[in-house]
Amino acid sequence: MKTFSLLLLVVSPLSIVVNARSNIRDAPSTTVDIQDGQTGVVMVVPPRRTDTGTKRIPDADHPFIAPGPNDMRGPCPGMNTLANHGYISRNGITTFEEIIEGTGEAFNIDLTMGVGMAALNMLARGNAFVNKISIGGISPLVPPLPGQIDGPETRGIAAHGRGEGDASMTRSDVHIGDNRNFNQTLWDEDLEVLAQFGDDGPDGPATVFNLQTLIELKRQNLESDQVLDPEFAIPIRRYNLVFGTTGLATKRIISSFFMNQTFPDNWFRAAAPVLGGPVPGEILAALPEWVPGHNDENGVFVADPQAPAPFNISLTCATYWDNFANAVPATLVNVTGVFKQNVDMLEGLLFNASGCAEPVAPAGPTNV
Numbered sequence: 369m370k371t372f373s374l375l376l377l378v379v380s381p382l383s384i385v386v387n388a389r390s391n392i393r394d395a396p397s398t399t400v401d402i403q404d405g406q407t408g409v410v411m412v413v414p415p416r417r418t419d420t421g422t423k424r425i426p427d428a429d430h431p432f433i434a435p436g437p438n439d440m441r442g443p444c445p446g447m448n449t450l451a452n453h454g455y456i457s458r459n460g461i462t463t464f465e466e467i468i469e470g471t472g473e474a475f476n477i478d479l480t481m482g483v484g485m486a487a488l489n490m491l492a493r494g495n496a497f498v499n500k501i502s503i504g505g506i507s508p509l510v511p512p513l514p515g516q517i518d519g520p521e522t523r524g525i526a527a528h529g530r531g532e533g534d535a536s537m538t539r540s541d542v543h544i545g546d547n548r549n550f551n552q553t554l555w556d557e558d559l560e561v562l563a564q565f566g567d568d569g570p571d572g573p574a575t576v577f578n579l580q581t582l583i584e585l586k587r588q589n590l591e592s593d594q595v596l597d598p599e600f601a602i603p604i605r606r607y608n609l610v611f612g613t614t615g616l617a618t619k620r621i622i623s624s625f626f627m628n629q630t631f632p633d634n635w636f637r638a639a640a641p642v643l644g645g646p647v648p649g650e651i652l653a654a655l656p657e658w659v660p661g662h663n664d665e666n667g668v669f670v671a672d673p674q675a676p677a678p679f680n681i682s683l684t685c686a687t688y689w690d691n692f693a694n695a696v697p698a699t700l701v702n703v704t705g706v707f708k709q710n711v712d713m714l715e716g717l718l719f720n721a722s723g724c725a726e727p728v729a730p731a732g733p734t735n736v
C-alpha cells in the first residue's frame with residue numbers, strides 16, 4: 369500500500385479481478401450481540417454505485433482539514449487523503465462500508481476492488497465484531513478482539529507484517545526507519561528516477577510517470593531495501609502490491625497525494641470504475657529477477673517456497689492462500705454470533721474473488 373498504488377489499503381489489484389461476487393443488503397446495523405463488553409455490528413456490502421463517471425474531487429462537502437493530534441493516519445497516502453477530506457471518518461477510524469464507499473466516491477474504485485481491500489484489512493488488522501479499523505496505529509476507539517484472541521490490542525493497518533511491508537516508494541522499511549510517515553529522502557530518490565525516465569507533460573519535461581519510470585522505481589526500491597534492511601521480505605501477499613499501480617500520473621499529482629495527503633488542485637476522479645489493470649503485470653514481467661522472497665540470516669535474498677497445491681494455480685490464488693495462511697489470525701476460526709457472521713462474509717468475499725478451487729481457513733499467527 370505504501371506504494372505507487374496510492375489509492376489502496378492492502379490488496380492485490382491482481383487478486384480481485386477474477387470471479388468476484390458480492391451480496392447487497394441494507395446498511396450496517398448494531399445488534400444485541402454483546403461479547404466481552406462490545407456490541408456487535410453486522411457488516412453489509414454496500415450497493416454498487418450508479419454514479420460512476422468522472423467528477424471533480426473533492427466536492428464542497430469534503431474540504432481538506434489537517435488531522436488533529438488524536439486523529440489516526442498511517443502508511444497509505446490514499447487512505448490518509450480520504451480521511452483528511454472526510455470521505456472516510458476524519459479521526460482515521462473507519463468501517464468496512466466506509467472504506468468501500470469512500471474509495472468508490474473519491475477515487476472511483478470499483479465495488480469489487482473496494483470490497484476486497486476492505487475485507488482483507490478488516491480481517492488482518494481490524495475488529496470485525498464491532499466493524500472498526502484504524503488507518504494508522506493502535507487507537508482506544510478500536511477495542512481488542514473479544515476475548516483478546518489476537519492479543520491485547522487491535523493494531524491497525526500501520527502495523528508491520530500482515531499487510532504493511534517493505535520496498536515502498538515513500539515510507540522506510542520498518543527495520544530501517546519510520547514505516548508510517550512520508551520520507552523526503554526516499555521521495556527525492558524517486559524523483560531522480562522520474563527525471564531520468566519520465567515523459568514530458570503539462571508540468572514540464574520528465575514529469576509524467578510512464579511505465580518505464582514505474583519499472584525503474586520498483587527496481588530501485590527493491591534493490592536498495594534488500595541491501596539496507598537485514599529482514600527485508602516481499603511475501604507473495606505483498607508482491608502484487610509492491611508492483612501495483614492504478615495508472616499513470618504526473619509529479620504534481622503524485623506529490624500532492626504523497627506529501628500533502630490531499631487531492632491536487634483541479635483533480636477529477638477516473639472516468640470509469642478502477643479495477644486493477646495491466647500495469648502491475650507489465651512491471652512484474654520487466655523485473656523477472658524479483659520473485660516473492662526474503663533475506664536469509666546472511667542478508668542473501670532467497671525465494672519463498674511456492675504456495676502448496678491446489679493454491680499454486682495462479683498468482684491470485686497463491687496470494688489468497690498466503691493471506692489466509694500467514695496474515696489472517698488463526699483464532700478467527702472459532703468466533704461466534706455476529707462476529708462469526710461478519711468473518712464468514714469477509715472470508716466468502718475474498719474466496720469468491722480468489723479464483724481458487726477451495727477456501728483456506730485462517731491460520732496466521734496471533735498477537736503479531
Ligand SMILES: *[C@@H]1O[C@H](CO)[C@@H](O)[C@H](O)[C@H]1NC(C)=O
Nearest residue numbers: 540544545546547551553554
Ligand atoms: C528515510 O529514508 C532514508 C533512506 O533510506 C533513511 O536513511 C532514513 O533513516 C529514513 N528516515 C526515517 C525517519 O525513516
Ligand SMILES: *[C@@H]1O[C@H](CO)[C@@H](O)[C@H](O)[C@H]1NC(C)=O
Nearest residue numbers: 620622623624625627628632
Ligand atoms: C503542499 O502544500 C503546500 C502548502 O499549502 C503547498 O505550498 C505545496 O505546493 C503543496 N505541495 C504539493 C506537492 O502539493
Ligand SMILES: *[C@@H]1O[C@H](CO)[C@@H](O)[C@H](O)[C@H]1NC(C)=O
Nearest residue numbers: 675676677678679680681682
Ligand atoms: C502445484 O504444485 C504441485 C505439487 O507440487 C505440482 O505438481 C504442480 O505442477 C504445481 N502447479 C503449478 C501450476 O505450478
Ligand SMILES: *[C@@H]1O[C@H](CO)[C@@H](O)[C@H](O)[C@H]1NC(C)=O
Nearest residue numbers: 697698699700701702730731
Ligand atoms: C478452535 O476450537 C477447537 C475446539 O475447541 C480447538 O481444538 C482449536 O484449537 C481452536 N482453534 C484455534 C485456532 O483457536
Ligand SMILES: *[C@@H]1O[C@H](CO)[C@@H](O)[C@H](O)[C@H]1NC(C)=O
Nearest residue numbers: 389390391713714716717720
Ligand atoms: C460467494 O459465491 C457464492 C456462489 O456464487 C455465493 O453463494 C456467496 O453468497 C458468495 N459469498 C459472498 C460472501 O458474497
